[in-house]
Amino acid sequence: MSLIIVGTVAFDSIETPFGKAERVVGGAALYGSIAASHFTDQVKLVSIIGGDFPQAELDYMANRGIDQEGLQIIKDKKSFFWSGKYHNNMNSRDTLVTDLNVLADFDPVLPESYKNAEYVMLGNLQPEVQMRVIDQMNTRPKLIILDTMNFWMDIAMDALQKVIAKIDVLTINDEEARQLSGEYSLVKAAEKILKMGPKYLIIKKGEHGALLFHEDKIFSAPALPLAEVYDPTGAGDTFAGGFAGYLAMTNDISFENMKRAIIYGSAMASFCVEKFSNERLKEVDEVDLAARMQRFVELSKFDIEAMAGA
Amino acid sequence: MSLIIVGTVAFDSIETPFGKAERVVGGAALYGSIAASHFTDQVKLVSIIGGDFPQAELDYMANRGIDQEGLQIIKDKKSFFWSGKYHNNMNSRDTLVTDLNVLADFDPVLPESYKNAEYVMLGNLQPEVQMRVIDQMNTRPKLIILDTMNFWMDIAMDALQKVIAKIDVLTINDEEARQLSGEYSLVKAAEKILKMGPKYLIIKKGEHGALLFHEDKIFSAPALPLAEVYDPTGAGDTFAGGFAGYLAMTNDISFENMKRAIIYGSAMASFCVEKFSNERLKEVDEVDLAARMQRFVELSKFDIEAMAGA
Numbered sequence: 378m379s380l381i382i383v384g385t386v387a388f389d390s391i392e393t394p395f396g397k398a399e400r401v402v403g404g405a406a407l408y409g410s411i412a413a414s415h416f417t418d419q420v421k422l423v424s425i426i427g428g429d430f431p432q433a434e435l436d437y438m439a440n441r442g443i444d445q446e447g448l449q450i451i452k453d454k455k456s457f458f459w460s461g462k463y464h465n466n467m468n469s470r471d472t473l474v475t476d477l478n479v480l481a482d483f484d485p486v487l488p489e490s491y492k493n494a495e496y497v498m499l500g501n502l503q504p505e506v507q508m509r510v511i512d513q514m515n516t517r518p519k520l521i522i523l524d525t526m527n528f529w530m531d532i533a534m535d536a537l538q539k540v541i542a543k544i545d546v547l548t549i550n551d552e553e554a555r556q557l558s559g560e561y562s563l564v565k566a567a568e569k570i571l572k573m574g575p576k577y578l579i580i581k582k583g584e585h586g587a588l589l590f591h592e593d594k595i596f597s598a599p600a601l602p603l604a605e606v607y608d609p610t611g612a613g614d615t616f617a618g619g620f621a622g623y624l625a626m627t628n629d630i631s632f633e634n635m636k637r638a639i640i641y642g643s644a645m646a647s648f649c650v651e652k653f654s655n656e657r658l659k660e661v662d663e664v665d666l667a668a669r670m671q672r673f674v675e676l677s678k679f680d681i682e683a684m685a686g687a
Numbered sequence: 688m689s690l691i692i693v694g695t696v697a698f699d700s701i702e703t704p705f706g707k708a709e710r711v712v713g714g715a716a717l718y719g720s721i722a723a724s725h726f727t728d729q730v731k732l733v734s735i736i737g738g739d740f741p742q743a744e745l746d747y748m749a750n751r752g753i754d755q756e757g758l759q760i761i762k763d764k765k766s767f768f769w770s771g772k773y774h775n776n777m778n779s780r781d782t783l784v785t786d787l788n789v790l791a792d793f794d795p796v797l798p799e800s801y802k803n804a805e806y807v808m809l810g811n812l813q814p815e816v817q818m819r820v821i822d823q824m825n826t827r828p829k830l831i832i833l834d835t836m837n838f839w840m841d842i843a844m845d846a847l848q849k850v851i852a853k854i855d856v857l858t859i860n861d862e863e864a865r866q867l868s869g870e871y872s873l874v875k876a877a878e879k880i881l882k883m884g885p886k887y888l889i890i891k892k893g894e895h896g897a898l899l900f901h902e903d904k905i906f907s908a909p910a911l912p913l914a915e916v917y918d919p920t921g922a923g924d925t926f927a928g929g930f931a932g933y934l935a936m937t938n939d940i941s942f943e944n945m946k947r948a949i950i951y952g953s954a955m956a957s958f959c960v961e962k963f964s965n966e967r968l969k970e971v972d973e974v975d976l977a978a979r980m981q982r983f984v985e986l987s988k989f990d991i992e993a994m995a996g997a
Contacts, residue, residue, distance in 0.1 A: 599907035
């Protein structure tokens with residue numbers, strides 16, 4: 378099934394305790410579409426870049442089957458640029474620079490060939506922009522996944538609520554779930570958020586894994602403990618792209634299959650953080666992914682027998 | 688198999704966002720021994736209390752088969768008292784009062800009937816006191832589990848290192864694992880700590896579950912997401928007691944069985960936090976525990992099939 382991925386394609390300058398990367402490629406839709414392309418060749422990119430974006434990276438994505446008809450290239454302008462520095466614990470970071478550049482005028486226009494896609498992944502963007510994508514679809518997609526962040530809760534809560542009401546799966550982190558719901562307990566937060574529209578809520582907890590909420594069911598996905606996290610940038614987008622790509626490939630949106638999709642997304646994210654930018658994702662093949670999936674199975678498998686002696 | 692549980696039996700005054708509890712019973716060995724008694728009637732308590740400790744609580748523990756021959760009662764002194772206030776997020780707390788009282792002179796003396804126990808759980812205490820318990824055993828126990836905290840790392844690291852070298856399973860939280868090892872990555876921290884003596888390391892992550900490390904294997908146990916956590920006091924001790932009690936009941940210290948023991952410990956801890964003090968633990972029966980275990984199974988179960996479409 379085809380999968381539209383909407384979001385930023387950008388340059389990042391990143392400093393982590395392990396080193397620095399200057400003006401490497403990044404952005405939610407770049408990470409997401411590459412992750413999704415490991416599962417399906419039906420990925421359709423919607424984004425905007427300037428004339429400064431490297432052709433080699435576009436060629437790489439095209440070779441992975443990522444459709445770029447929905448990618449606007451503004452030749453005489455610059456691509457979105459973000460610069461950040463991670464603290465020693467890698468769980469928090471300071472934004473040093475945000476140059477919107479082409480993103481300031483981003484008005485996504487869906488090509489005709491995109492408008493009947495069954496799966497849509499809306500990366501973190503201004504809620505109104507996310508809504509305009511939904512409005513352009515000819516038919517209601519089978520599944521709309523939306524990622525957002527605290528920034529939009531701070532400055533555009535009404536618009537965010539409107540788009541959240543239109544989607545199926547919301548992916549946010551634990552602090553954002555608390556902010557959006559006004560509840561500290563994630564169980565109570567999920568109850569409230571699932572009343573806002575989405576049928577599924579994924580709470581991303583970084584090194585602590587992820588939680589999937591649906592009706593009264595909860596799935597807790599582990600994160601793979603890693604000896605070295607070089608650069609967490611893009612991990613959440615890679616997770617979401619892998620999740621969406623697996624669902625589009627299998628075309629099964631049952632709770633059981635979403636659990637699998639979360640583990641596949643987590644596996645892709647665990648690769649992403651092992652190097653800067655999309656370097657590690659470029660190396661991953663089916664054998665690597667199968668081996669990594671096996672590690673997730675071993676990490677979380679246990680057998681409970683009846684308590685004979687109790 | 689018999690299981691010695693060493694630690695505090697005390698009074699706590701606790702304030703959480705949900706309410707206050709004044710001078711309720713608590714202490715690592717109280718929580719641990721009650722949790723363990725859900726699995727085995729061979730629990731042997733080692734602790735010290737004053738004449739002020741309620742006889743009804745001692746009777747309750749005796750009725751659960753908890754052997755109190757190793758419990759010293761100093762009639763004219765007061766029991767250990769701790770008072771704390773939890774912050775809104777329940778993950779951090781301020782200690783308001785610590786009155787050592789009888790604990791200042793605690794010199795555990797093992798009764799003869801304890802000295803051949805196969806399982807020993809050393810609750811958080813001064814490392815020298817933990818060591819004196821090990822030294823009194825007639826035979827090397829099959830398994831020694833030790834809990835400790837950052838306080839001893841700050842003021843008694845040498846003594847702590849000495850006792851850690853003598854044990855099999857160390858239970859600490861993530862920040863303590865980082866402090867003990869000097870490594871931020873928990874994988875690297877575990878590598879270093881497993882070279883200090885213990886064959887197993889359990890890293891307790893509270894609402895994020897727990898990690899079990901052994902050789903090159905890792906198990907990630909989920910925590911049950913709860914709508915309301917009334918009082919986290921004693922959750923770690925209840926976890927350790929349930930873990931140790933399940934191992935003593937099954938007398939199987941394989942990695943696979945330790946995984947099960949961690950889930951049983953987590954289930955007991957998930958009850959503990961639902962009310963103040965040991966109130967909720969007193970209500971739990973085998974049916975409750977089996978139902979809670981089933982929730983852990985559903986929470987973490989997923990089936991990965993071959994990626995046909997990849």
